[in-house]
Amino acid sequence: MKYTTRSTAILLLMLGFLFSFSGVQAQYLEEFEEKVTEFTLDNGLHFIIIERHDAPVASFYTHVNVGGVNEPVGNTGIAHIFEHMAFKGTHYIGTTNWEEEKVAIDNMDQAYQNWLRESYKTDPDSALMEQYWDEFQKYQEESKQYVVNNEFSQIIQQNGGTGLNASTGADFTNYFYSLPSNRAELWFNLEADRFKNPTYREFYVEKEVVREERNMRTESNPIGRLIEEFLAVAYTAHPYGRPVVGWNSDITATTIADAKDFYEKFYVPSNITIGIAGDVDPDQMKEFAEMYFGDLREGEPAPIVTTKEPEQRGERRFTIEGNSQPIMLIGYHGVAESHEDFEALNLLGNIISNGRTSRLYKKLVEEDQLALQVGAFNGFPGSKYSSMFLTLAVPNMNVELDTLEQSIYTEIESVKEGVLTQEELDRARTNIRAGIIRGLNNNTGLASNFASTHNNQGDWREVFLRLDRINEVTLEDLQRVAREYLTKDNRTVGATVRAES
Structure with a gap:
C-alpha cells in the first residue's frame, strides 16, 4: 500500500472551498468523486469506498435501513x-461448543415462549408458569457454560481496533469501528460472519440490559419521560410515535423467535449499505466484499412503512406530574428530509435557537430572564418520514409555564410577520455548513455520512448537494414555512409540572 499525504491535502483544500463559497459545489463534487468507488454485489449489498491515504488506518461503517419505525406492533x-x-459473536467466536450451545438456546426460548403464553391467559395457571420459568432458567444456565465473554470485541482490540460501537434510531441501525488498514480483511471476515451467523447468545441477559437503558433514559429521566409521552400524543398512526428503546411490556414479550423473524425480514443485503474510508485499495475491498459477503442470502426486499400520519385536527395538550424541574415541549408536524421545505425548517430552527445569538435565547434567557434553557430543532424523532419541529424550554424559578409558552409564541409570530434578517439567515447557513464539515473531517465521519445518505436518499452525493438547497432558501421561504407549519392546529404541547402536595 502506498502512503501519501497528497490526496488528503486535496480533500481538505476542496472541502475548504466547498464550504466557503456558494455555487461551486458541483465543481468540487466532481473532484471528490475521484476518491470514491461504489459497487453493488449481486445480492444487493452496496459498498462506498473513500480513499484517504494520509495514515495507515481505515474506518468501517455498516448502515442497516431499519430502526424503531420498522418494528412490528x-x-x-x-x-x-x-x-x-x-x-455476542458467531458460531465460531464467543463459544466453546456452538452445537450444544444452540440446543440449549433453542430449549431456553421454547420454555420462555411457554411461560409467556401462559402468563397472557385470562386465568393463568401459576403452577404451570413456575414450571416453565424453572425450565427457562435451567436452560439459560446451561447455555452460559459455553459462552466466551467479549471474544468478538477482544479480537478487534488485539488487532488495533478502536471505536467499536453501534446505535439504533428511529430510521436506522448502524455498526462501526476502525482498524489498521492492513487488517481490513479481518473486518470483512468478522462483519460478514456476525450478520450471516447471528447466534442470539445471551439474548435474555441483553434484554434486561436494554430494559435498564430504558429505565435510565426514560423512567428516571424527566426529559425522557416527557419526550416519550409527547411522541405518543403527537402521532396517532405513524410508528414515529413509539419509543425506539421499546415499551416495557414489549421488551418482556420479545422472544428469540421474534428476533429471528426481524432479522430475516430486515437484515437483507439490499437493505444494507457499507461505507469504508481510509488507506484502502478499492479493488482489494471489492475482492474481499465478494469473498466474504457474496454468499449473504439475498432474501426478499425489506418491508416498507406505508402508514401516513393523518392531518392533525386541532391542538393537543398534556401534562405529566412529577417532582422535577418544570419542562415544556412544543412541537409542530413538519416534513421528511426529502421534502423541499425541510432545509427551510432546519434553518428556521437554527435561527430561532442555536446559540447565544439566537432569537429565543436572547429574548427569553438574557433579556426577559424567563427561561434557564430553550432550544428548537427540526427532524425529530427521525427524518425519513414526516417529522417534528420541536421547541424545548425550561423556565426560570418562579416563572409560570403559561408565561413562558406565550413568549415563545410571540417570537414565532414575529417570524411569520417577516422580522428575520439576511444576517441571521447567513449566520444559520454558516452554522449548518460547519456542522456538515465537522461530520466529514475524519474517516468515521466520511464513512458514516456517505453510507447513511446513500441509504436514506439514494446517493451519497446528497451530502454535498444539500448545500445547494441550503443556499437557495430565502427569507421569504422562512416566513412561508413558519406560517404553513407553525400553527396552533398543527401543534402538540406537553409539560412536566410539579405534583400538587
Whole structure:
C-alpha cells in the first residue's frame, strides 16, 4: 500500500472551498468523486469506498435501513435488542461448543415462549408458569457454560481496533469501528460472519440490559419521560410515535423467535449499505466484499412503512406530574428530509435557537430572564418520514409555564410577520455548513455520512448537494414555512409540572 499525504491535502483544500463559497459545489463534487468507488454485489449489498491515504488506518461503517419505525406492533425495542446481539459473536467466536450451545438456546426460548403464553391467559395457571420459568432458567444456565465473554470485541482490540460501537434510531441501525488498514480483511471476515451467523447468545441477559437503558433514559429521566409521552400524543398512526428503546411490556414479550423473524425480514443485503474510508485499495475491498459477503442470502426486499400520519385536527395538550424541574415541549408536524421545505425548517430552527445569538435565547434567557434553557430543532424523532419541529424550554424559578409558552409564541409570530434578517439567515447557513464539515473531517465521519445518505436518499452525493438547497432558501421561504407549519392546529404541547402536595 502506498502512503501519501497528497490526496488528503486535496480533500481538505476542496472541502475548504466547498464550504466557503456558494455555487461551486458541483465543481468540487466532481473532484471528490475521484476518491470514491461504489459497487453493488449481486445480492444487493452496496459498498462506498473513500480513499484517504494520509495514515495507515481505515474506518468501517455498516448502515442497516431499519430502526424503531420498522418494528412490528408488540415488539417495540426489537431493533435495539438485535443490535446488542451483533456483539455476542458467531458460531465460531464467543463459544466453546456452538452445537450444544444452540440446543440449549433453542430449549431456553421454547420454555420462555411457554411461560409467556401462559402468563397472557385470562386465568393463568401459576403452577404451570413456575414450571416453565424453572425450565427457562435451567436452560439459560446451561447455555452460559459455553459462552466466551467479549471474544468478538477482544479480537478487534488485539488487532488495533478502536471505536467499536453501534446505535439504533428511529430510521436506522448502524455498526462501526476502525482498524489498521492492513487488517481490513479481518473486518470483512468478522462483519460478514456476525450478520450471516447471528447466534442470539445471551439474548435474555441483553434484554434486561436494554430494559435498564430504558429505565435510565426514560423512567428516571424527566426529559425522557416527557419526550416519550409527547411522541405518543403527537402521532396517532405513524410508528414515529413509539419509543425506539421499546415499551416495557414489549421488551418482556420479545422472544428469540421474534428476533429471528426481524432479522430475516430486515437484515437483507439490499437493505444494507457499507461505507469504508481510509488507506484502502478499492479493488482489494471489492475482492474481499465478494469473498466474504457474496454468499449473504439475498432474501426478499425489506418491508416498507406505508402508514401516513393523518392531518392533525386541532391542538393537543398534556401534562405529566412529577417532582422535577418544570419542562415544556412544543412541537409542530413538519416534513421528511426529502421534502423541499425541510432545509427551510432546519434553518428556521437554527435561527430561532442555536446559540447565544439566537432569537429565543436572547429574548427569553438574557433579556426577559424567563427561561434557564430553550432550544428548537427540526427532524425529530427521525427524518425519513414526516417529522417534528420541536421547541424545548425550561423556565426560570418562579416563572409560570403559561408565561413562558406565550413568549415563545410571540417570537414565532414575529417570524411569520417577516422580522428575520439576511444576517441571521447567513449566520444559520454558516452554522449548518460547519456542522456538515465537522461530520466529514475524519474517516468515521466520511464513512458514516456517505453510507447513511446513500441509504436514506439514494446517493451519497446528497451530502454535498444539500448545500445547494441550503443556499437557495430565502427569507421569504422562512416566513412561508413558519406560517404553513407553525400553527396552533398543527401543534402538540406537553409539560412536566410539579405534583400538587
